[in-house]
């Protein structure tokens with residue numbers, strides 16, 4: 001036996017988990033919500049995903065090469081793909097193509113790699129890219145599609161593509177609107193539809209509610225709007241939010257993410273929202289609306305829990321979630337932006353290193369003393 | 377229920393952290409075997425943690441089986457013995473099992489043929505109940521017994537610290553957890569030699585007089601649990617019980633085991649004996665039993681040979697000093713490309729750079745895995761701060777933080793983060809999705825800190841020596857100045873005396889003499905003051 005023996009450090013065995021696997025599991029957990037999104041909002045999400053994935057992966061690949069890493073990191077850590085998917089879901093479904101691409105390039109190149117790449121970035125790349133777009137192009141970034149059943153039949157692939165590339169945009173939007181009208185007619189009355197939708201796209205419910213806030217008219221606004229729509233908008237968002245919630249719970253059950261951040265975040269949101277609603281129901285939305293509309297669950301389970309930009313220590317994670325919840329509610333109820341996930345995530349990310357340094361873990365045997373064995 | 381009731385009833389606690397690696401314990405089903413008779417044995421003189429003894433044999437000498445080869449008065453040095461009779465072929469450095477292929481002082485014995493074996497008679501104490509614990513402890517030391525669970529800490533020292541009326545042993549904890557994957561030698565030993573183990577326990581009970589004894593065995597060893605329970609009954613071993621504990625790595629680490637059995641967390645800075653608990657490994661207890669009852673020193677142990685590259689996996693009785701390569705060949709080792717030979721378990725063991733090394737007292741397992749049976753390490757990527765490592769750390773450390781300090785060589789911060797408490801169990805590296813070499817960095821950092829400390833100590837000694845030397849020189853100077861002053865004064869006095877003699881008045885002379893003495897005193901004081909001033913100015917100069 002004259003073989004040279006191979007040497008390595010202990011331990012010699014490893015768990016099956018890998019960074020790439022974790023990221024891919026997160027992506028899989030998003031799939032149900034994406035399908036629901038497709039059903040309610042049409043083909044826009046598909047093209048968002050496509051553009052985001054391509055531009056993110058290409059950017060990531062170029063930067064990896066420039067930094068002298070091998071390209072198989074693309075698959076091995078899969079983090080660029082996750083960023084792309086999160087951004088694709090966060091963006092309005094018919095975002096112009098150049099905005100999508102700029103957002104992705106910014107997210108990957110500036111927010112992630114300029115800070116040192118995966119593991120060193122301070123801010124969540126997807127949210128960084130989103131906020132960048134929101135600030136630079138506020139109008140297209142607040143134009144969402146109205147929720148209509150089987151919307152993929154109205155906002156079809158050719159229509160979506162031409163809207164995204166701004167070819168015959170008005171005509172296509174009108175066609176989609178017409179089709180939607182026909183679809184709704186078959187199952188509901190036409191008047192309410194006409195009264196509420198003057199186009200297939202429009203501001204989100206949260207934005208509309210925000211406009212009512214200065215008039216102290218939120219409560220009656222909800223009443224009117226919800227009655228008229230046969231609660232369809234609400235229903236659509238409820239379904240999507242529930243799917244985010246289910247996906248998040250699955251991730252917790254499979255130990256991909258820790259329960260502390262989502263739980264503390266959601267509890268904080270629920271507490272603050274309830275208090276505000278109790279005090280001034282005409283100015284602030286009810287708690288349930290805060291949870292269903294916007295990206296509350298999406299943010300709680302999929303964005304805040306991005307390990308790189310969160311705090312992994314148990315107590316630190318709870319503090320992190322609470323701070324995020326407070327900022328989130330402050331922006332939603334008192335700030336100018338109706339959906340507060342992106343900003344609250346970025347602001348809390350900025351606190352994370354400090355929280356991490358300031359929280360300590362109880363040492364093993366911290367409180368024991370030699371007489372313990374005689375203890376009653 | 378108070379703590380004692382819980383311990384007596386076998387109620388268990390749990391500890392935070394830990395992992396569940398694949399067990400690979402198939403070798404436990406085979407009864408143990410003897411290995412082929414070795415022709416040559418290489419005995420390293422230091423096989424435990426501590427210092428090696430002095431060699432008391434010489435080349436060419438014939439030694440009997442069980443004859444001591446080294447001796448020492450130092451408490452940290454425990455002797456080694458000849459496992460078989462034979463002629464000492466060589467005394468000199470030779471490769472020992474070590475991750476970096478160290479060569480250390482070894483004694484090589486060319487063994488006599490099996491039929492020609494002669495035995496050296498060591499004292500034995502079949503009636504140990506009549507003996508003084510001190511005698512037994514000395515005997516345990518002379519029989520070369522060290523902790524066989526891993527580190528190899530001298531057993532007698534561990535026991536001695538609890539033979540103390542101020543710090544008595546309340547709970548004797550026998551560690552049969554054997555939580556590392558692959559290793560099954562303790563399991564096999566408990567199944568096959570339960571009676572002898574229980575006898576060993578009784579001897580230790582006689583020495584320590586604990587209130588209660590718990591034998592902790594992981595529940596994946598039902599046969600061992602049954603065998604030991606039966607043996608406890610048979611030997612009428614009272615105030616003892618077998619407690620089965622859940623399977624989890626590393627529940628066999630001393631502090632975690634104490635936590636599981638008693639619920640007490642013994643901090644890493646403290647010794648468990650201060651908390652009234654003594655932990656001994658089953659194999660150590662077995663060796664104690666044989667040493668006391670039969671006078672047989674620690675020269676043979678059970679070793680698990682396992683891994684897919686081995687045809688006949690199982691547990692084998694190996695003499696200390698048997699060549700690992702010979703053992704592997706005897707068990708049908710068929711290496712693949714890039715073979716690995718791991719000494720110890722897959723979590724805490726190390727790969728051998730060269731298999732031409734002997735078995736030592738602490739070698740419990742040899743693994744020759746094939747291909748991806750034990751996953752080869754993936755290339756490392758950056759830490760994503762996921763916190764998985766902290767979640768599994770049984771010492772409640774925060775490995776990713778510690779790792780940062782270790783690779784940036786922030787020694788003080790690393791120590792503050794609890795580097796010393798790290799038991800190098802490998803859980804953190806095991807779960808890390810980025811395949812970061814956490815444990816490796818901790819080991820390196822520990823070594824670096826040790827080196828820094830050693831350097832500092834050397835520097836301190838040198839400084840002290842220098843300071844002592846300067847004081848001595850100053851003292852000499854002062855003495856010299858004093859002597860000079862005295863001589864001067866004497867001369868002056870003499871001169872005055874002569875003068876006064878000229879005057880011829882006795883009174884004057886005595887007065888002058890007194891005056892001279894005063895002068896001398898003044899001169900001396902002045903010299904002192906000057907010397908002092910010198911010193912202080914020098915020290916000032918130094919500190920600047």
Ligand code: SF4
Pocket residue numbers: 768769770771772773775797798799800801802803804805814815818
């Ligand atoms: S090797 Fe050290 S840091 Fe890592 S899990 Fe074990 S005790 Fe904790």
Ligand code: SF4
Pocket residue numbers: 312758759760761762763764765766775776804807808809810811812814
């Ligand atoms: S398990 Fe690995 S990647 Fe996760 S925090 Fe620890 S060192 Fe970083």
